[in-house]
Amino acid sequence: MSTTTTRPSRPATASDFIPDGDANGSSKKPINLLRGWPAPSLLPAAQLRAAANQVLADPVVAVPMLQYAIDPGFQPLRDELARWLGEVYPVYGNSAFTADEIAITGGASQGLACLLQSFTDPVYTRAVWVVAPCYFMACPIFEDAGFRGKLRAVPEDEGGIDLGALERGLKEEGGKEMETPPPPALKHPYPSRKLYRHVIYLVATCANPSGKTLSLPRREALVHLARKYDALIISDDVYDFLQWSVTPVTSSSSSSSTPTPLPLPSGTPLPLLSQIDNLLPPSPHNPPGKNFGHAVSNASFSKLVGPGTRTGWIHATADFAWGFSQTGSNRSGGAASQFAAAVIWRVLRDGALEGWVKGVVRPALRRRHVLMLREVRSVLEPLGVGVWRGREAGGVAEEEVYGGYFVWLTLPEGVDASVAAERARREEALVVAPGKLFEVVGDEDSARFPRNVRLSFSWVDEDEIVEGVRRFGAVIKRMLEEGGGEWRINTGTADEDSVAEFK
Template sequence: MSIQPSKTVPLAGLAASDAAKDAPPKPLINLLRGWPAPSLLPIAQLQTATAALLTDSSIVVGSLQYGPDPGFQPLREQLASYLSRTFAAYDAPNDLERICITGGASQNAACVLQSFTDPSYTVCIWMSAPCYFLMCPIFEDAGFAGQLRAVPEDVQGTDLEALERGFREFETSPPSRPTFKPNLAPQRKVYRHIVYVVPTSSNPSGVTMTVARREQLVRLARKYDALVIADDVYDFLQWDVPQADANLTEKQSSVALPPPLPRLVDVDRMLPRDDEGSEQSDIHGSRHFGNAISNGSFSKIVAPGLRTGWVEATPAFSYGLAQTGSTKSGGAPSQFSAATISVLMRTGELDRSLQEVVRPALQRRHCLLIRAYEKYLSPFLELKSGNFSTRESKLQATYGGYFVWLKLRRADLSATAIAKRALAKENLVIAAGPLFEVKGDESSARFDDHIRLCFSWEDEAKIEEGVERLARVLRNWDETLSEADPAPAGAGDFK
């Protein structure tokens, strides 16, 4: 697997070596950063939408003032209609009372924790592992340091047998007091457990939870008084996977959204409830908060800098979320951004951007990365997600998101060490698996034999070059380095 250096070096080799030393450093290639490429940002459309907003006397003042607690109403109405159409196969209602505008998925997670959890009563935060690592400090800041638990993931999604074992472990230890937050009821409540998942195109694994697993998860959440926070950030970034022999010379001009799976919030709405009249219902009277929410975001489908998202949940939950103190202080966050996005939705520019720019670009980038993997990396790494479909098998006929997840074939190698050497020798940034272990519960699900690669950020040509650089690191792994590998760049440097 390695190339052994020759004992005798010809003069030509010395000249080449000296030339390499004098050569300028390779340009940085970053296959860690999970951002949309600049070419995917709808800059012209946002310029037009902002100008239209600022010259529309009927809404400009409202867009620049403090907003109503649930958010900019025209955007709530448009989202309710848009989501109802997208998930029409699951009878998604066109009901703006189910929609609350947020400051994005991460900011909203913090608000959910303020209004629906209490570390003195809420037992644990259960995170599907490998996890989206930047959620860990959000949970810790809410008082749950030491209460984060990893739940392994398989090819169908979160391992629900492991999750239920965890739930049962705490059934015999009831809290000493109901809550430190007596001010929440009746508009809000505290849940006994929080479960955090990315059901569709999970970051980092790319796994999409099956419908059967989604139904089982909602039933478990109801049984154990858990709230499932579903980060539904990639549901609109799905595409049909090209056949392995597809021609990549011509870019797709339009990529429609494949038929979506029901979101967990849809499952929670559709499944008949068998706990009416239970203790939980009696505590909160007629207010039905539900057990799953859809935590949506415009960061991936418009632009991260807009810092705007939404929650879809039961009307009681969405209203309770709008009563979070930091929201009531100034009204809904991102009021002007929300109004701008409202213009994009009303004019159809959001859909056009997704169908004609974003999805075609991501589909092609994903395809380029998989082809580069097959050409350079397959001897060293096993692809765990995002492969081509074939005519013999329709496995993974759709894919989505920003990432692919790979596993080292050699048991004696460390992803952390590989990431260090890739940066030192190839000026290549990759995400080593330990980054995605659950903080404080790392031993329950280890990933130092995994690597995540992102295809959304770098230009197309750099995607293949980056994969080739990584292959060179692995091919030459057993050669002795003349200098020590530097420490890897911090995750916060690259997101």
């Protein structure tokens, strides 16, 4: 007697959109504009090799580096991070970074999982509020922490997270709790930690996938809202160091040549949400004698040094950072990434990391962004495709700030992004990320993205960026033409004001 096992249905994942062998039926070279990895040329292998040799040759460093870590992480790296962050981020009030506000992690994903282990409870914590479109790999981490069915989508507006929608949702959940109080929490974290009633998850700077950055007033308002409802803001701050000035790009300038990289405009990166929160008086939701705060910066060296180093850090109040370090998985052997943390410490201390980011990574990403944007505006905008342009810097309309790895497109009315992505895969050997990939699992109806597509400019070679956009344009053009008289295709020069609604 044979049996057949049926797999349960599941949300779409990135692997669903990657070609299987020759399934695309095309002789064209595959191009992957979905993958959000740094290009091989952006990995500082030589600097890491030199740093590793130096720390291994010094017994004073090598012995503790190769032993179990202390719970908060490699102390020299924490000290160096406090110095570096104080130089990179603008002074906010009388804020100053200190090592006791920092704990070392195994990268942003491991840091997120550890935060949920320590500061949330699947019974006591009412909901996880996820800004949508969202980083799609965060949803499984929340579900693994017991929040399946408790993820709530919060839509973005032009400035990022819609605070009005968020507060309405928080009030609604509060009303439900008044009617039906939850059972007792499963966890007992006090005295080193506390449980929060809500979690708010976002990427505050250069959001993945939309590219949007919260303004300072909106950051301040978000922190006050979190403190009002006993919510913990978890911000994945992985693109803060990857921002640049961009000037208006017209379709007539489409070419492989690129301008000299411009310096970062003054005022960026903006203060961290954790900086803003740390300056406020202790919250009434704190246990006696503790100041856990309501915002944590979850950062990583993945985009600066390399994902394989599996090293990052959190920044919050000193009580919060210490509580994070007391998570069971940290206490059993100490903080993650002890060896890599020591190597990165040396690269950071010697100035090699700063020089690499300023001299190589940021200019390369800016150049790639310019190439992609030129092709989008030359090839896709005449077809009615909109593109998010970035935020203005200091109110200067002719200068914009952008950063990160991605461009977020809006396809013409009636053109389904998932269909376009599938046709790109099969007809053009091109992989792109359709909007449904970035919907919040379990609450898709609250924020759907049937006409959106994310393109990555971080991974493929520069000529493949140009070719990839052109192939996608060919797909969209065919889809529009197949619509018959319903579609009108503008084949003229792209007008800078024609997609102003997407600014």
